[in-house]
Amino acid sequence: SVGFDNHGAWIAGLAAGTSPSIASLAGGGYAVAFNGNGVLWTLDHGSWNHLMMAGTSPSIAGLAGGGYELAFQDNTGDLETIGPNGTFDWGSMAPGTSPSITGSRFGGYEVAFQANTGNLETVGTDDDHGAWSLGMMAGTSPSITSQWTGGYEVAFQANTGSLWTAGTLDAGTNQKLGMMAGTSPSIAGLINSPNGAYEMAFQANTGSLWTVGLDNHGAWNLGMLAGTSPSSTSY
Numbered sequence: 138s139v140g141f142d143n144h145g146a147w148i149a150g151l152a153a154g155t156s157p158s159i160a161s162l163a164g165g166g167y168a169v170a171f172n173g174n175g176v177l178w179t180l181d182h183g184s185w186n187h188l189m190m191a192g193t194s195p196s197i198a199g200l201a202g203g204g205y206e207l208a209f210q211d212n213t214g215d216l217e218t219i220g221p222n223g224t225f226d227w228g229s230m231a232p233g234t235s236p237s238i239t240g241s242r243f244g245g246y247e248v249a250f251q252a253n254t255g256n257l258e259t260v261g262t263d264d265d266h267g268a269w270s271l272g273m274m275a276g277t278s279p280s281i282t283s284q285w286t287g288g289y290e291v292a293f294q295a296n297t298g299s300l301w302t303a304g305t306l307d308a309g310t311n312q313k314l315g316m317m318a319g320t321s322p323s324i325a326g327l328i329n330s331p332n333g334a335y336e337m338a339f340q341a342n343t344g345s346l347w348t349v350g351l352d353n354h355g356a357w358n359l360g361m362l363a364g365t366s367p368s369s370t371s372y
Contacts, residue, residue, distance in 0.1 A: 138159070138167075138169060138180075147169075147180060149171070149173060149178065149180065150173060150174050151171055151172065151173065151174075152171075152172040152173065152174050152175055152189075152191070152192075154192045155171070155172040155192065155193065155194045156171075156194045157169050157170065157171040157194070158170045158171070158194065158195055158196045158197045159197070160197040160198050160199040160205055160240075161199050162199045162203070162204075162205065163199055163200065163201060163202070163203050164203055168180065168181055168197055168199070168205050169197070170195040170196070170197040170207055170209075171194070171195065172189045172193065172194055172195060172209075175188060175189055175191065175212070176188060176189065177189055177195055177207065177209055177219075179197070179205075179207070185207075185219060187209070187211060187217065187219065187224075188211060188212035189209055189210065189211060189212060190210040190211065190212055190214060190230075190232075192233055193209070193210040193233070193234065193235045194209075194235045195207055195208065195209035195235070195236075196208045196209070196235065196236050196237050196238040196248075197238065198238040198239050198240040198246055199240055200220070200221070200240045200244075200245075200246065201240060201241065201242050201243065201244050202221075202244060204220065204221050205220065205240075206218055206219070206220035206221075206238060206240060206246045207219045207220065207238070208236040208237070208238040208248045208250075209235075209236065210230045210234070210235060210236065210250075211226075214229050214230055214232065214253070215227070215228060215229055215230065216228060216229075216230050216236055216248065216250050216260070218238070218246075218248060218261075220246070222262075227248070227250075227260045228252065228253075228258075228260075229252065229253035230250050230251060230252060230253060231250075231251040231252060231253050231254075231255060231273075231275070231276075232253075233276050234250065234251045234276065234277065234278045235250075235278045236248050236249065236250040236278070237249045237250070237278065237279055237280045237281045237291075238261075238281065239281045239282050239283045239289055240283060241263050241283045241287065241289070242283065242285070243287055244262075245261065245262035245263040246261050246262055246263060247259055247260070247261035247262075247263040247264060247281060247283070247289045248260050248261050248281070249279040249280070249281035249291045249293070250278070250279065251273045251277070251278060251279065251293075252268065254268070255272055255273060255275065255296065256268050256269060256270060256271060256272055256273065257269040257271045257272075257273055257279055257291065257293055257303060259281070259289070259291060263283075263288075263289065264288070264289070264305065269303055269309065271293075271295065271301065271303055271309050272295060272296035273293050273294065273295060273296060274294040274295065274296050274297075274298060274316075274318070274319075275296075276319055277293065277294045277319065277320065277321045278293075278321045279291050279292065279293035279321070279322075280292050280293070280321065280322055280323045280324045280337075281324065282324045282325050282326040282335055282371075283326055284304075284305070284326045284330075284333035284335065285326055285327065285328060285329060285330045285331075285333060286330070286331065286332070286333040287305070287333075288304060288305025288306060288333065289304050289305055289326075290302055290303075290304035290305070290307065290324060290326065290333070290335050291303050291304055291324070292322040292323070292324035292337045292339075293321070293322065294316045294320065294321060294322065294339075295311070297311075298315055298316055298318065298342065299311055299312065299313060299314060299315060299316065300312040300314045300315075300316050300322055300337070300339055300349075302324075302337075306333070312337075312349065314339075314341065314347065314349065315341060315342035316339055316340065316341065316342060317340040317341065317342050317343075317344060317361075317363075318342075319364050320339065320340045320364065320365065320366045321339075321366045322337050322338065322339035322366070322367075323337065323338045323339070323366065323367055323368045323369040324336070324337045324338075324350075324369065325337075325369045325370050325371045326371055327350075327351060327371050328371050328372070330351070334350065334351040335350050335351070336348060336349070336350035336351055336352065336369060336371070337349050337350050337369065338367040338368070338369040339366070339367065340361045340365065340366060340367065341356065343356070344360055344361060344363070345357065345358060345359060345360055345361065346359045346360075346361055346367060348369070
């Protein structure tokens, strides 16, 4: 990890083909979750003794009341969450995909994932919506963010190859922007936005980085490596 504290190497082994997830904490500092060679780990806690599906990555979100919540695909293919209120099993996920979790500034959390039906689902303490009847591209994962005004928004690659959104006030919108096959978007809610605005980053079907949302920047003319996905955050 590098940045404000510039820690550098943690000497913590990551499972091949997986990525870590980082979250800021209400009391200051940050927490990192990762697939530690098939087992769920966080840097502050160590091993959680929960087995993860090979090739998948966990997601972590800081909670308004302190601490954090974790979401991951377990070794049976189910979505699990772990946090202050215990461990929950939310049902089956699509193979090779990873969940995304967000914490609300009003309390609670919400998780987005691709179910084993191939459809988008959202579950959690904020709004246990369940299935959206919106088909996702196989092998891709959604991204979820909380909105400043409350609720959440999800970005995902639809089974048509287009970028779509869905959320608390959005039953499903085709953004009519083509995504690169096998990649996933990232979405971030904007702080102090009175209308719950957000920004998305993704690899377009041209192979270049795009951002769309409140500023609707579009193409950055920056080529991305094949099979990779960007990450975005508010500040």
